Amino acid sequence: MVRKAKRRSRDEILDAMRADKDLDLARHDPAATFGWDKDGARAALRGDLATVHELQTRLFAEGTRSLLVVLQAMDAGGKDGVLRNVLTGLNPAGVEVTSFGVPTDLELAHDYLWRVHDAGPSRGRIGVFNRSHYEDVLVVRVKHLVPASHWRKRYDHINRFERMLVDEGTAIVKLFLHISSEEQRSRLQDRLDSPDERWKFRLGDLDDRRLWPQYMDAYRDALARTSTAHAPWYVVPGDRKWVRNLAVAHVLRDALEHLDPQYPEPEAGLDGIIVT
Ligand code: AMP
Ligand code: MG
DSSP, rough: OOOOOOOOOOOHHHHBOOOOOOOOGGSSTTHHHHHHOOOHHHHHHHHHHHHHHHHHHHHHHSSSSSSEEEEEEEESSSSSHHHHTTSTTTTTGGGEEEEEOOOOOHHHTTTHHHHHHHOOTTTEEEEEEEEEEEGGHHHHHTTSSSSSHTTTTTHHHHHHHHHHHTTTTTEEEEEEEEEEEHHHHHHHHHHHOOOGGGOOOHHHHHEEEEETHHHHHHHHHHHHHOOSSSOEEEEEOOOOHHHHHHHHHHHHHHHHHHHOOOOOOOTTTOOOOOOO
């Protein structure tokens, strides 16, 4: 007889994923299931998304606060999959997705937070960063794009910047989609072999892959140093897409439930009006 693992609750899953200053990524299994199976997780995802949708509607109507979702991952880590599978079904008018690539000359002519601040969600919106200011302590560190004396100061800048956003009405959650090196190998190979996906592949992806251990060190430090009560990091198991989708939906739902957005008071004097 196969003993079924006990499904972990939403709160247990969120606790298990939350990063703290002693973060050890080796203790976060990229293939974790939290006791769920695929069919159960898909059904639970639908439930979460229905709630997220309703809360988004309220957030939009309330129009005073916003939610910023930061997505970070290695190549093929599933950022696009999260956008497709979890952030669909929302009202597109209320979602602003920004992808951060190699900075342009104009962006490089400013401080590294300039383009980030500009892309933050406006009131009532959910903003999603596909990559983010964290690249400035990840790729920038690993590829030595600025001296260590520069990027080392950025953890503090980032904490203070995010604190300011929170104080001004933007809730923040940060998701690291954590895949194993073997899973990345297999996904990159699939990309190369599939005519529909080959366009996503860049030779530079292989350079980054060779730097995997350095990236994991940089991720560890970034998450440990910038996971705060007001802007926590979650280490999301990324090898199984159905677990990843459910885990991300849990984070979004939890963040929106904490915001608890309310419909604004309707105008006075609407009772009994018959529209003719
Ligand atoms: P992708 O998200 O795979 O389309 O690729 C975007 C690329 O832009 C990645 O290789 C990132 O490492 C790179 N990138 C994003 N932000 C920065 C940054 N601040 N400095 C240097 N490279 C960056
Ligand atoms: Mg890429």
